[in-house]
Amino acid sequence: MKFGLPLALPASKRVFHCYASHGKGYGFASGPKAYPCQVRILAVSAGHETRWEDSVYTNLHKWSCPALAGQNEWRRLGWIMADGSLPFGDLDAVDPDLAQFNYLPSPNSAAKPVILSPWE
Numbered sequence: 001m002k003f004g005l006p007l008a009l010p011a012s013k014r015v016f017h018c019y020a021s022h023g024k025g026y027g028f029a030s031g032p033k034a035y036p037c038q039v040r041i042l043a044v045s046a047g048h049e050t051r052w053e054d055s056v057y058t059n060l061h062k063w064s065c066p067a068l069a070g071q072n073e074w075r076r077l078g079w080i081m082a083d084g085s086l087p088f089g090d091l092d093a094v095d096p097d098l099a100q101f102n103y104l105p106s107p108n109s110a111a112k113p114v115i116l117s118p119w120e
Contacts, residue, residue, distance in 0.1 A: 001100055001103035002100065005022075005098070006098065007020050007022060007023050007093060007094040007095065007098065008094055008095040009095065009098070012093075012097070012098070013095075013097075014050075014095060014097065015093050015094065015095055016042055016050065016077070016078070016095075017091040017092070017094075018042045018077070018078030018079055018091055018092060018094060019078050019079055019080065019088055019091060019092060020077065020078040020092040020094040021075075021076050021077055021078055021079075021104050022094075022099070022100065022103070023078070023092035023094065024089070024091075024092050025076075025078050025079060025092070035057050035058060035059050035060075035062075036056050036057060036059070037056070037057050037081070037082075038054065038055070038057075038081075038083070039055050039057050039063075039079045039080065039082055040052050040053065040054060040079060040080050040081075040082055041055040041063070041065050041068070041076055041107050042078045042079065042080075043065070043068055043074040043075065043076060043107050044074070044075055044077040044096045044099050044101065044104065045073050045074055045075075045101075046073060046101050048096050048097050048099070050077065050096050051074075053065050053067040053068055053107070054066075054067065054082065055079070055107065057079075061109060063076065063079075063105075063106075063107060063108060063109050064108060065107035065108050068107045068108060069108055074107055075099075075101060075104035075105065075106060076104060076105045076106065076107045077094060077099055077104060078092065
């Protein structure tokens with residue numbers, strides 16, 4: 001992985017706001033302090049397609065995204081809290097076209113997919 005590269009440029013055509021896996025999401029790799037909790041994963045494919053998916057941060061360094069289970073062509077570009085809170089301050093601006101895809105983490109690192117009900 002090349003460090004120090006920008007997450008987005010002034011000329012970037014697509015910019016998403018999240019805790020980027022190579023930004024604040026890297027520095028705070030442990031994620032939110034209370035788990036399990038609902039998060040939204042910003043996933044990116046090798047072809048730079050993006051999609052938001054409901055996910056669960058299950059435990060320390062453990063992420064579960066049932067919608068992307070078994071789909072190795074997707075990686076976690078970043079994440080946000082499902083409730084809109086900002087536990088690590090302002091979100092990163094990230095351009096998926098600049099992502100270092102081969103160095104991004106999987107959207108699933110939990111042993112098996114976990115689904116939390118909306119009222120938990």
